[in-house]
Structures are given as C-alpha cells and as structure tokens.
Amino acid sequence: MKPIISFCTDYVLYLFKGGIKYWAWLGFLSIFVVLWAYGNYAQLTQGMIITGLTDQVSWGLYLANFVFLVGVAAGAVTVVFPAYVYKHKALHEVTVLGEMLAIAAVVMCGLFILNHMGRPDRLWHLIPIIGIYNFPSSMLTWDIIVLMGYLLLNVFGGFYYLYKKYTGEPLNNKFYLPIIYVAIVWALSIHTVTAFFMNTMPARPMWHHGMMPIRFISTAFAAGPALIIIVFSIVRNNTKLWIKDEAIDMLSTTVVWCLGIALFLTFSEIVTEFYHPTEHSLGLQYLMFGHNGLNNLVPWFWTSLVGLVATFILLLIPSVRKNRALLPWICAVTFLSVWVEKGMGLMLPGSIPTPIGEFAQYSPTMLEIFNCIGNWAIGFIILTLLTKAGVGVLVGDLRYEGAATTQEAENEEEAGYASA
C-alpha cells in the first residue's frame, strides 16, 4: 500500500514543480476556465436559450466538438498500435503519453456532452437500475459504453504503466498486454459507434451513408497523431525526455496516409452526390456552395479543404515531413482543418436543410463559444498535467525511493515486451 500512497502524493506534488513557461501556460488556460464558468452558469440558469441552437439546427458546436474529440481520443491508438503490434521501439517508449492524451480527450468529450444536454441534472436517468438505459436500441447508449470503457482502459493501462515505472518493478504483462490489445480495438469502436449514432438516422440524408465510420476513422487518425506530434515536439524541446525521431516519423507517416484516405473519401462523396444531385444532396450543396445567399459554412469548408490538401501534399515530401521545425506547424493546420471538416462541416449540414426542407442558418453565441473554448482549456490543462507527470516518470524524476535503477527496470521490461 505504501508505494501507492507515495505514488499519488509524489505525482500530485510533481505537478507543482514547473518552470515559468509551465505556469504561464496553465495561467493562460485558466483565463478561459473563468469564461467557461460564466457561460455554464448562464446556461444552467437560463437554459440552452443562451446558445445559437434552434429547433431547426438543434445539434451545433457542442456536439461538433464532441465528435471531433472522440476522433482525437481514438487517434491515440496510432501510438499504441505500432508500438505493440509492429514493435516500434521509439513509440513504445512513449506509448503512455498517447494514453494520457486519450484520457484528456475523453474528458473533453464528456464536458461537451454535458453542455449539449438540456437537463444535465437528470444524468442519473441514464444509470442502469436506478434509471433506464435504452440498450441496445439507442446508439447513444452504445456510445456511452464505448467511451466510458475507453476511458477506463486508458486510465488503467496508463497509470498502471506509470506506477510500475515509478516503483521500478517490471510490468505484469499478463495483466498489462490484454489491456493494451483490447484498447487498440476499443479505440476503433469509439469512433465507429460515434459515426453510427449519426449515420443511422435516415431523417438526415447528409449522414445516412455507410462511408461515415471509415471517414471518421481516417480523419481521426490524421488529427489525433497530428496533435500527438505537436505534444511530442513540445516535450522534446522543453523536457529532458528526448522523443526519438523515428517515433515522430512514424506518426507523420500515419498522418499523411490517413489524410490521403480521408481526402479520397471526401472526393468520392462529392462525385456521388453531385453527379445527379437529389434532395438528399442539399446538405452537401449548402456546405460547399451555400443556398440562395445563405452561405455561413462556405468559407469554412473551402478553407478546411485547402488546409487538408495542402498539408497532405506537403507531408508527402520527405524533406518537409522530416523538418522538425516545420512539422508541428503543418500538423497544427491539419488538426484545425479536420476540426472544421468534421466539426461544423459535418454536424451542421446534417440539419441544414431540416427534414422538411427549411434552410435555417446557425451561428453560435458568444456564451456558447466561451463554453466550447473553456472545455478545450480544461482539456488542455488536464493534458498538460498528465503529460508533465508522465514525462516525469519516464525520465526518472518521479521515482520511488527504493526503486531499482532505471536501466534494470528497462531491461526487464524489454525482455517481457520482446517475448510477448
């Protein structure tokens, strides 16, 4: 029991040890948490009327961010999968950072869902036995299961790994590896189910096609590793942990091919919908070209498309892909472009036009934007703390007093990893 208590206290105390950059970054994020508190107070007291949502467009920015972040969470598997299936050594060393990112992303998903709900106070209605859980009928219940499961897998997998590193004991692979392999498959399931919960609605023709899940996954596996590359670059430049070039190269290769697949799928959809446009294509038409002057989304769509195509082409060039200074910036563009494409670009045209053919535009209110940015800020705070402590364990700053030397532990673990 003593090492567990020691781990917890050391872990928390370590979060308070940081340089000026660290505190400045956390302080900067906290500003948005204040705005978030204000926005949430307004929404809880006055209702969702403070948002820009309407009966016509009742799924907006909250759900768009949710869908995107499920993808980011799933994207963590692009670190775990090569590390454990292809035995990628460089990625294996930092797998836990991918898991930490997944945890932060799932927490953000939860925050966005709470904002999306009209009655968050009645959340307990979802709890089986005391409430009613409409499983397996409702896709939302599937989504809750897979997301909660994914959160638990990453919390268990990630913190078990950190704890063992902390104490210097070898990992019990009989316990640890099953978690890892289940988590890999599970990561695919979270994004698949999130696609299903949108595309199983014939009332929304924009979403009602079988390509949605694979498109979700391909964009997720572009945006997820793009964010991880950014995090890794920050870690490399600001901590003692030197994440190897091979790790980042593997991730940037993943980004470029998933981007390619995503673009191909977008292209296929456009050809299918526009060769002979039916009423079911109106959503996509509105997104790309607007409708009789209603064109809120048009600049977003084209900016995002240009971003995706440009970063795809740039990343195809090996010298650019391996340019360590440039890569994080390209990845930032990819990340933002996918956020637009899969967030607003996919969520809103599902409701525009409405099922009875009305074109009603949606623009979020300032309070709604406060809440969204606040959720992101909280997520980034969590990500920063988790990453900081994770790096602390990996470089040996966070260590149990009686722990074996780093080298010994690593050797033992390597032996287990190789035999698995």
Next chain:
Amino acid sequence: MTERTIPLTNITDDLPCDSAVEVCTPGEGKPESGITRRKFVKNTSGMSAASLLGTAALMTNSDDAHATSEWAEWFQGNYRLMSDEEKQEAVDRLERRYSAEYGKDVTVDTTPAQEGVLFGYALNIQKCIGCRRCVKACVEENNQSRGEAQETEWIRVLKMEKGEFSEAKMGEGYPDDYGIQVGGNAYTAAGVVIEGEHYYEPEKVPEEDSFYMPIACMQCEKPPCVKVCPVRTTYREPDGIVVIDYNWCIGCRMCIGACPYWARRFNWGEPNLPKDQMNPVTHYLGNRPRMKGVVEKCTFCIQRTRKGRYPACVEVCPVGARKFGNLLDPESEVRRVLASKRVFRMKADMNTYPKFFYYVD
C-alpha cells in the same frame, strides 16, 4: 375528472371553404438568445404556498411551492415504471405546483389508453386553406410557450406551390453539346415538394398559386424517435400515441435528430405560458406545462381524445379538413376516409408507418 369548456380560438361561423379568410401569423419557431426566465416564475417564486400546499409544505421546511415540488419531482422515476400509488403521488404534487403557479385549479389526468383503440388522423389537403387556426388552437389547448422569446408550435402549415409554367420560360435551362435542352419550363417546383415554406403571411388565404399541407407529429407505428431515446422517456402508448415523460427527458435531442417530420420542439429556455391563458385541464403525458430543457410535440390532444373528444385542431378547422378517430373501428371517420379516398402517408419511404394520413377527395 369533470369536463370543462376549453377556450379555443374565435371561430367565425359558417365559413365557406372557398372564401378567403384571415391568416394567423406564423411563429418563428426559433428562440432568440439572451432571454431571461419567464416572468411568471419570478412572480410566483416568492409566493407563500403553505396555505395552498397542505401536505407538500409538511414534507419539507421550504414554503416555496416551486422549489419543494421540483425537488421531489427530481427524484421521481419514469412514468411507465411507476406504480399506481407513485403515479398518484406524482400527479398530486404536480397539481399542487401548477395550481399555485398559475393561480387556478389545475388537474393532471392519467387516463390510460383504452382497449381496442388505435388512434389515427386524416387530413384533406384538398380542403385545407392554410389559415393556421389549427396551429393557434393547438398552442392554446396544449399550453405551448408563446411570445417572442420562445414561440412553440406543434403544427406547422407548409405552403406548396402549384408551379409556374409560362412560354417565356421555355428558353431557361441550358443546352448540352448537341443542342438538347436540359431544364426549361418544367424545371420548377410544383405540387408536393417539401421545401419547408411555413412562414407565409399573405393578406388572405388561400392564395391563388398555392395549396397547403399541415404537418405535426405523425404518431409513427415505428417511431425513429423512440428507438434512439437513451432513457426511454419517449415511447408509444398502446393506443398508438407517441408520448414523452417530460420529467424523465434528459434533453439530449437525439429524437429531434431522428424525426423525419421535424415534429419535435425543444424548450430552449423556460417556456412562457401566461397565467390567464393557461389551460388547466391537462394530462400527464400531454399538455401539462413543460419545463426548460425538455422535448415536446403533438400528442393527438391525449387529454381530450382519451376522454372521447376530438383534438383541438379537428374541432377548430373551419373547412372540415381534419378527421380523427379509432383505426380499429371500421365505422370511424378516419377508417371511412381510408376506405373511400385517395390516401398517402408523408415520406412513406422512411418506413415509419405514420398514423397521420393525407387524402384528397
């Protein structure tokens, strides 16, 4: 429960169906942002309710009717799973709260579905003149939110264009390489094409170039909204009415996404229901006042129809375009319509099997 007269709209007697009549203005259906809670909640929240409440006041130390009831309501279970005693308790609590809030004797009915009844609706689009009296009657009967902040209407009347064909338009469209014209005179909206025009505001209806197709909840036999609800707050009753337990709804709006008929409305803010306009004859699953953050929709006036009355929209329709009855009774009006008229269901391709039929004579 005793029958009451329910205030409806002022109906002009003897309206011939072809004469032009005034049109009720449409609600925007869109809430505006930045609106505070409805005034009457504020007005009543300070009211000492101990005298009105009796037992409720004994239950807690609070003498605030609203807070007391809402606290107890928060713990109540799903209506379908409640025992009869629990239902009675919930209803008593609601009646006390509503009576205190609206300053009148409010009843909350729990009449269950009758055996051998499957409600169905038929609407004659040939007769409808688009006057929106049904919309107004529905709002008043069913205690929908009104006013600019949040205007909720369960029925929307869609305007359909008859189409505009003229020789002058023959040149429109575009020729392909071999001179064969694509598009032209018939390249125009005509007849039932759902383009969502429900904000029309002419001086008089019906308009020359249009006909009308009112929509509301279609009470599907295979309702997509019920399937997607994560907490089964919306479900199909044995008499075919799809209802919502407003106290169980978590406001996730999956049902709004799933509905192909845009029949569902959300209470974005606290609904605005003026005391003097509140209809005190309510049903738990129907027109009782709603709270913010929950979904609502047409219930075929469950508070009326389960007592053998017509829905408000049927009663008010000046041209007799609306028919209602028991689908299991071959002699009912709706069955006679189905037997003798040309009938269709809206968006039949969705396989939702609406019990709301459209017909022409």
